[in-house]
Structures are given as structure tokens and as C-alpha cells.
Amino acid sequence: MNSISNDVISAGLQKLNVSNLRPQQEAPLGVILSGADALVLLPTGGGKSLLYQLPAVLDGEGNLTLVLSPLRALQQDQVAALTAKGIRAAVLNSDLTPAQHTAVLQDACAHGGLLYLAPEQLQSPEVAGALAQADIVRIAVDEAHILAQTQDDFRRAYAEIGHFADTLPRRPQLLALTATATKADCRRIRDSLGMRDAKTFRTPIRRSNLRLSVKRIEAGKHGKTLETIRFQAVERVLENWNGEDSAIVYCPTVKMVKALHRWLKSRGYAIGKYHGKMKQAKRKHAQAAFMSEKTPIMVATNAFGLGIDKSDVRMVIHAGLPLSMDGYVQEIGRAGRDGKKSRCVLIYAKSDFERNKRILSRAGGKKAVRRKLKRLYALHNLIDSDGCLWREIEHHFGEKKQKRCGKCCNCVKKRK
Template identity: 40%
Template sequence: MDYKAKIDKYLKEYFGYDEFLLSQREVIESILQGNNTIAIFPTGGGKSLCYQLPALIFPGTTVVISPLISLMKDQVDELAQRNIQATYISSVLTDKQIRQIIWNMKKGKYKIVYIAPERFYSQDFLEAMQDIYVPFVAVDEAHCISQWGHNFRPAYLKIRELIEHMGNPVLAAFTATATKRVQEDIMRLLGIEGKCNLFVESFDRSNLQFSVEDCEDKKLYILKYIRKYKHRSGIIYAATRARVEELCFFLKERGIAAGMYHAGLDSTTRNNTQEAFLNDEIKVMVATNAFGMGINKSDVRYIIHWNMPKSMEHYYQEAGRAGRDGKKSSCILLHSKKDYDLNRFMIDGNYPSISLVKSLYKRIKARGDKGIPQQLLLKSKTIDKHVLQSALRKLFEYDYAKVEDGIVYSIHNREFELTQEEIDWHKEIELDRLDAMAEYSKGKKCLRRFILEYFNEKAQFEKCGNCSVCSKDRKPLTQKALDKILEDIFGSS
């Protein structure tokens, strides 16, 4: 059976679909023809199918690089339900468990193996991959490789080295949000500039109605909206865990069956709440941006942002979780003058001094395999706890350290190379993105057009006629004008 026949057979047999979305077939065929491929699909466009299906057709083991451990685990569990052998390698596993997985890979036990990027700092791991037949590597959330991307991960810069250790297999990169500059960066840093097929789907979602609402009492607005559309499923995003809990309790006290989701809740609570939302046991989910990645619910009718996100990339990714079934849905940003200040405060707090980051790393590294309790690291008589947390986050973000059961360990005893200039540069990029988000929230021009132009897509219209800006521009008919129209239709009588 040729690969084209297998594409349709496996689509139905393993995934239960009769037809493809968007350019899925073209992307899959490009990969199976041995072409390096980049696919920029909007949220809900079915990116994961584009690498999971080819993995079943290729001989050997496909490697998928993903930055999100929770999403890796969810996808492995989902593949198991489809009778597809898959596993993942990340920092949450012991060295013994990782060695066993690599041994199983050599035996050909898995069709798909998800790998977290911090593995690339291990020379032992890179050398072990040379003995495994990997015909295809997929890079999920590929914008993480670009320093211009909204979730830059330094470990992604080592993907090219990994590819070379594997004998240069077919490479495909996937992301939902990438400007022209980020697309070019992805190709250059993966070493496939001018040597790949690029598929860019339109960012235009005509079924989504975008709105910016200026209001000081946001909780009251949300309450009224939910009561008006009580039979619809929706997600309300808030900037912090405290605000998620505040809003969820506010709604529950007023008879709204709402669930809440943030990274501070234990995994059992998060999973149970997520399942309740997916099964329509609760209609409203109040969450931080920790909720939504990989969530397969097509009938979310509204997304409300209680707080302005820090970038258009974050906003569009979250808003895009509405209306995946193609039906009319609303994306509402509640705006107040305090929103910019909150984001600015949070960004400032994410960029500590390099001297503090380095001193923390020295303490962690000195403890070797013993590690050091996270709570002990965060204790200081002279430095604020939030500042210490920010410095520790930088070590996690740049893969210098990891935390397991409350104990922080250094990763592979790396030399410290991060500089103050690099930290400051990334801060400036983040502030530029915040300024673009603030401009959107002012509502001075068609919101749908603003989004398309931000992602370097030419809008086919001046005004969409559907967003809150365009709706305000519509002038109501005067009685005189209405009488004239009726007279033209029915005559003077």
C-alpha cells in the first residue's frame, strides 16, 4: 500500500476522522515525501495530527520536541487510547527510567517519543540517540527557538545539534503564532532556510467576534454576561492565581457553577476540573493561561479576558480556543487603565539582576546530586522573596536547574553563560509586545484587521463589520432615513 492510501486509512482507523482540516493533507504529504516542512496553523488547526499520522507510516521512531511536560503526558495518554505506542522523556523522570526508555527505543518499541528540550544539554543523551533509527523529528511550539518569539527557550537552539546526531532526518516545525520575523528565525536556526516547504494558514477566523469593553467593574460585567448566556461554555482568563480564585468564588457565591484552573492546584484537582468542563458538567472555567494547551473542546462559545495579556501572541492563542467548530463565538477583552501597569509590573519582576541569578546557581550547583530545598533558597533577610522567585524562574527557564518534589537540582553541571545584556534584551522585546497589545486594547481600528496585520497578513477588508470597533462605527438609521427606505420599497402609501 502506498503512503497516500495509508494516509486516508490511518486517518479513519487511528484518529476517527473522515477528512482533513485546512492544509493538513498537504503538510503530511510534504513530510512523507522527505521534505523539511514548516506549518503555521492557527490554534485548533490540528497541528499534532500533522506529525502523529506520518509517524505511523514512517519506519522506526519519530521524535517530537515539546516544551510542555503536562502536554506531552496528555498526548501520550491520548495516543495510548488510540493503540499507538508512545512515551516521553523529561526532567520528571529518573535517570534509570530514561535509560530504560532509550533501551526500548533501540528495540523499536515506540512509534512516537516526546522529548523535553533540556535533554539536549546531556552529551550522553545525544550520543545514545545516534544508535536509534529516527526518520522524522517534529518540533512543536517552534516559536520557542526564536529570540523574537513570545516563549523563547534557549534549549531549542540545540535542536540543530540533535538533528545532526540523528543523521539529519526529515524535520518539521509547528507553531500557532509566528510573525514573519519569527518564521525566518525558525528556518535559519534549524538550518533549513531555503530548504523547506512552508505552509501558512490564514489567521483570519471570521466566526470569532472580537470586542474590547472598557469597564471598571469587570466582575459585574462577567456575572451579567454568564447569566445571559448560561447555557454556553466559556473560559475566563485572569492574570494571576489570586484573581482566578477571587473571581471563581465570586461567581459561585452567586449561583454560577464555575471551575478554576491554575498551576498552584494539585494535579488531581486540575484534571478533575478539566474533565468536568470537557464533559459539560460545568459551563464556566476561570483560569490562568496554564489552561487550554491541548484542550480538545470545540464548542467553547466565549473567551473573556479579565486582564489584558502581555502580548498579541498570547491573546490570540487564548482567544483562538473559542469556536473551533466554526460556529459564531465571542472573544472579549475587558479593559481598564490599570491593565498596562499590572503587565509592566509583572514584566519588570521577571527580569532580575544577573548577579542574583548567578549566585543562586552557584548555591544549587555546589550541592550536586543532593540538591537544595526550594523553600531554603527563597529565604533571605535582605532580598524580597518575589525577587528570589524571579531569579530562580530564570534558572528554570534557561534550563540551568530543575525542581523535583520541592528540591532544586542543577542540570548537567553546566557553566553559567547568561549575561545581563541578554536578560535586558529579552525584556525590551517583551515590552514592545506589551505596547502592541495596549494599542489593540485602545480599539482605534478594526480589531480583526489589527490582528491580521500584526501577524503580517494582509486583510481583505478595511472593516470587518463585526468587531466592537466596527459596530460602534455603524450609525443608527434616523426615522427620516427609515421612512425613505420604506417609501422606496412599498411606495408613498
């Protein structure tokens, strides 16, 4: 590709234990290896991390790639995998002691490789000062859709990444990677980072191996509470689970996570729970149990799943309406990462929509609330549609609608 020989690229792939590039990786990688900026949208599990790891492996001694990522678990997993292959990589975060923090920073600045950190770290004068003296050749922003949300007061440090890049003695290559972004989001990402003539690569968002279903529930039947009806609906879906692969059940609140976890555990399911209010050690333990198949079902809020590299999730269930179309698509993307058939079932009640409107209306100023409600209404349009669900998702993200999938609940109804 470009000035780098195929033999050199093959050697780098071999070092990463990658036998072949995926078709959707080839075009963006060609541009990235030429040194140009790039915005890449690949589905969850599509191989985004290779797009900055391979160039870093091919770099010379002392060249540093910064990987700005929102989740510590993702950072630590990737660094562990890289160092096991003999590739120089490190994590810089607040879990380190001051002495460890300084040592990791100095080593990365002196010897290069990949340094994983949250963008909040860049706000430290010690970190910014040290990195200004390093030979930073590349900044990769993972989960770049967050950049489009910073105007809503979400992780404001992301909004400063572009400014940080401009303050460096030599402007580095900028890469932005995400699974979901509308056309408007892409513009905001490019503007925020100040990406110069960045080429955008968008892989179709549709995943043909994911079968989507929407189920509406109603309270008041046989005197049952809405919670009981919701939990019974989740259990009916889990009856089709094979008991061997993994499943994730997303709940909109911590309270529901706890209650549904108790419900399913009392019925004999090997199940774990995960939410943002748990202590970090407990979250880490819950994630490890899920990854090792000790608890193959995870009940969680949307705090779980970002960056989780588990290929055999055969079922993603939403036990309530998510807050946005973007969040929904991110979460169903955790199913079937190995390309095998998997089910995604959204269970909702009419009251879920009003609850979400109340939550979002309390979050930020008028403009921020409008933007968030627009994403919620997009999801409402999806569940209210009698058309192909994948075509509705494609419309939201500004993609050309493909033919009907023939597999979602609406397509199956029409076929019958």
C-alpha cells in the first residue's frame, strides 16, 4: 500500500497475529498508511483497532501513537494483548501511583509505541508538557461519536483533543473511529478535531446476521405489574437461548438491573450484573466472569459493552427502550461479532418513551435537549414502524436504503 511494501505490511500483520485484512479495512488502511487523516465508521467487531495498531507497529523507534479511548477496560485489554505479542504499549490512567504514572509517561515519550489514555489525561500539565517533547506521529480517537456529544456537556475533554493536536510542535496524523455516526455527527467530528481533508470511510451499518425484533408489552393484564410482565417477557426470550453462548440483557436503570438480576438468578440462570454505580473491582470481576463463560448472561445498563471483545454473544435483549437510536445500534452491535446468526429483541412499554423524555429533558440546555430528543424520536419511529427495521436504521444514519432484510419481525409479518 502506497510507499510501504506488501512484505513490510505482511510482517506487521504477522506480528499482530492477523492472517488477512478484512475487505472493509483495506481502503481506509491504504489512506492511513499514506499519512493522511481519516474518519472511519466500521460496525462493532469490524476491526477498527487494527487501523491504528498496524501503522504503529510499522513505525520506527521513538514514534508514538496516542490512542484516546473512553474506557479503562478496553485500554487494558488491548494493551495486554499487544504486550503479549511483544509490541510496545502502555496505559496511562489514574489507577497508577504518581511514581508509576510518571514512569509510564516518560517511557512512552522516550521509546514510542502505543500509549492508551482517556482525553481527560491531556488536561494534566505534566502529561501535556511531556507529550509536547515526544515524537507523536498519530492520534487515534476511538469511539469518536462522543465528539459529536461534547456540545451536550458530555465528556468535555473530548472537545479539546483538536486544540491539543494543534499545540504540538509537529501536527500528528488524526484518526477518528466509531461504529455509529450520522452525517451531521461526521461533520462535527471533523470540525472538532480540525481534520485536514480527511477522507471518510463508511461501511454499511446493516448486519445481515442480526435478526431484529420489537415486542410491545402492556400493564394491567391479570393484575400483574408492568415490571412482572417485562421480566416474564425477557424470560420467554431467554427460553430460546441455547445455554452455551453468551447473552446481554440491557436495562434502562440501575434499579431495573438489580431487580431483573434477582428475578433471573432465582430461576436458575447463571447470570451476572453490571452498572456504573458498582465499585470498579466488582465491575472488573463481573466482566471477567462474563468473558470466561462463568456467567454467560449479563444484565447491565449501557455502561457495559463498549469495547468488549466477545465474539459469541448470540442474544442482545433490551428490557426497556434505550435513550437513543444511536445507543440502540451500538448495543445490538455486540451480538454476533463472529458473523454467526444472532437475535436482538427490544421489549418496551408505551410508558418507556415518556420516561426517557423526562430523563433527557433534565439533561443540559435547550439545544442539547433538542438534539437528544431527536435521537430518541428516531428510535420511537423505529418501534412504531411497520417497515423493515434495518431500512429505518439506515435512514437515520443517512445511508442509502437497501432492500428489505426479510428477517426482522416486520419483514416476517409481511411475508406471512
